[in-house]
Amino acid sequence: MTPAPATDLSIAMAIAGAALATYSLRLGGLLLAERLPKNGGFKRFMETLPGTILLALVAPGIFSAGMLGGGAALATALCAWKTRNLLLAMVVGMAIVASGRLLL
Amino acid sequence: MIDEMRRGALANLPVGASVAAYGSVLGMLAAQKGLTWAQLLAMNLTVFAGSAQFVMVEMWTPPLPVVEMTLAVLIINMRYLLIGASLNPLFQGKSLVQKAGIMHLVADENWAVTMAAYRNGGATTGFLLGGGICLCSVWSMGTLLGHQLGALVVHPERFALDFAFVAVFTALTVSMWRGKSDIAPWVTAALLAVIAERWLPGKWYIVIGGIGGALIPALPSVFKSRKKTHAKSPETAPVKPITEKTK
Numbered sequence: 001m002t003p004a005p006a007t008d009l010s011i012a013m014a015i016a017g018a019a020l021a022t023y024s025l026r027l028g029g030l031l032l033a034e035r036l037p038k039n040g041g042f043k044r045f046m047e048t049l050p051g052t053i054l055l056a057l058v059a060p061g062i063f064s065a066g067m068l069g070g071g072a073a074l075a076t077a078l079c080a081w082k083t084r085n086l087l088l089a090m091v092v093g094m095a096i097v098a099s100g101r102l103l104l
Numbered sequence: 105m106i107d108e109m110r111r112g113a114l115a116n117l118p119v120g121a122s123v124a125a126y127g128s129v130l131g132m133l134a135a136q137k138g139l140t141w142a143q144l145l146a147m148n149l150t151v152f153a154g155s156a157q158f159v160m161v162e163m164w165t166p167p168l169p170v171v172e173m174t175l176a177v178l179i180i181n182m183r184y185l186l187i188g189a190s191l192n193p194l195f196q197g198k199s200l201v202q203k204a205g206i207m208h209l210v211a212d213e214n215w216a217v218t219m220a221a222y223r224n225g226g227a228t229t230g231f232l233l234g235g236g237i238c239l240c241s242v243w244s245m246g247t248l249l250g251h252q253l254g255a256l257v258v259h260p261e262r263f264a265l266d267f268a269f270v271a272v273f274t275a276l277t278v279s280m281w282r283g284k285s286d287i288a289p290w291v292t293a294a295l296l297a298v299i300a301e302r303w304l305p306g307k308w309y310i311v312i313g314g315i316g317g318a319l320i321p322a323l324p325s326v327f328k329s330r331k332k333t334h335a336k337s338p339e340t341a342p343v344k345p346i347t348e349k350t351k
Contacts, residue, residue, distance in 0.1 A: 006166040011143055017174035018160055019150035022181045026207045029188020030195060045322035049314060050190045050219045051280035052293035053183065056313025057212065058273035059294040060301035065270065072267065073274045080275035086217070087118040089278075093271030098264035 065097075068104065072096035105230045112214065112234025115221065119213045120242040122268035123154070125257045127246025130158055135251045137164040144251055148244045152211065155307065156180045176306070183310040187215050191232070194222055198229055209236025213272065220279040285321065293317025 006014075036042050062073040076093035083089065134144050139161065151157055156177045163173050188207060195203055206229050214235030221227035260266055297313030304312070 006138070006164070006168045010166075010168040010170055013170045014160065014164075014168050014173050015143065015147050015150060017170055018147070018156060018177040021174050021178040022151050022153050022156060022184065023208055025178070025181050025184040026188050026210055027204055029185040030191055030203055030207055031188075032185070033189035033192035036189075041322035041324070045318045046190065046192070048286070048289050048318040048321050049186060050223075051277065051282070051286060052289055052317030053186055053190065053310060053314035054216055054219070054273055054277045054280055055290055055293045056297035056310045056317065057183075057216075058270055058277060059297045059313065060309055061270040062274065063298045064301075065267065069267065069270065073270060076271045076274045077278050080278040084279070086115070086220075086272065086275050089275035090118055090268060090271040093274065094264040094267055097267040098262070101262065101264065 068100040108228045108230030109234030112231035113238035115217050116214050116235040116238045119272045120238055122265050123239055124242040124246030125260050125265045127243045128250030131247035131250025132254050134161045137161055141248055141251045144247055152240055153181055179306045183307055186314050206233045211239050214239055216276045220276045289317040289320040292320050
């Protein structure tokens with residue numbers, strides 16, 4: 001019932017292609033950043049980047065999680081702000097969403 | 105170094121639980137698609153990127169569309185270009201071997217945990233690597249268990265395990281806050297990301313939101329410096345200090 005297996009060569013190429021693509025982006029980004037100017041606008045860009053990437057990573061997830069997700073994210077953020085405890089903030093957010101899904 | 109790695113690994117354990125649960129879902133799907141556990145392990149160790157691996161497994165129908173798959177992975181993982189660039193200050197003074205070795209084990213989660221710790225003065229490349237080893241281990245364990253036994257958690261949503269990622273990244277985002285100057289870039293990043301996620305495939309929203317937001321504080325001076333460099337041609341550059349002094 002299992003589908004016909006892919007050929008060994010194509011499997012190796014698929015995995016190697018994905019690995020090479022991902023690794024070149026990871027290392028390429030780091031090495032490229034060394035070539036960029038470290039002053040003025042570029043400096044401010046690079047200093048702001050970690051925060052904006054993180055926010056861009058998470059914002060659609062919060063947005064599409066609706067009221068429950070939004071409320072839980074807010075609680076998570078407040079907890080993280082007050083306690084600086086990542087695990088606690090995460091558990092608070094997950095508990096709100098899990099219980100909300102159970103009840104609603 | 106070992107001590108730093110241990111700290112990094114421990115800091116990534118909370119989110120690691122969710123990573124393992126989602127890994128088991130991937131493992132189950134991979135088994136259905138006919139991947140052997142050895143192939144799955146090879147993928148975990150060499151690609152090590154969750155969402156890209158999900159897409160690969162989804163596309164895994166013989167004959168394998170190798171070119172399309174590689175392109176899809178390239179597009180999904182485009183954000184690593186930015187993530188890698190943002191790690192530049194952390195790698196200051198490290199050798200190329202260290203850079204090349206450690207960057208392989210950079211995932212969204214240990215990057216975010218490390219950047220947050222770095223901002224509070226408590227992260228090194230060892231911390232980043234420890235987190236990467238932790239995540240790669242739990243990811244591999246999760247996927248292989250899922251491959252052998254089926255998903256550990258069949259409906260991860262029921263236990264809000266999907267929200268674990270949102271919660272972790274939310275909490276880490278909070279710790280990146282630098283003050284009022286972040287308001288405009290952050291609002292821009294969030295808006296762009298939400299809009300891009302609606303209209304564009306893959307993970308473009310991370311790249312677009314991240315770059316768009318970070319451009320806000322950068323733009324005015326990029327303009328200025330461009331005008332400056334435009335006015336001064338390379339040949340007159342050595343004279344520059346004199347003209348500035350006479351001003």
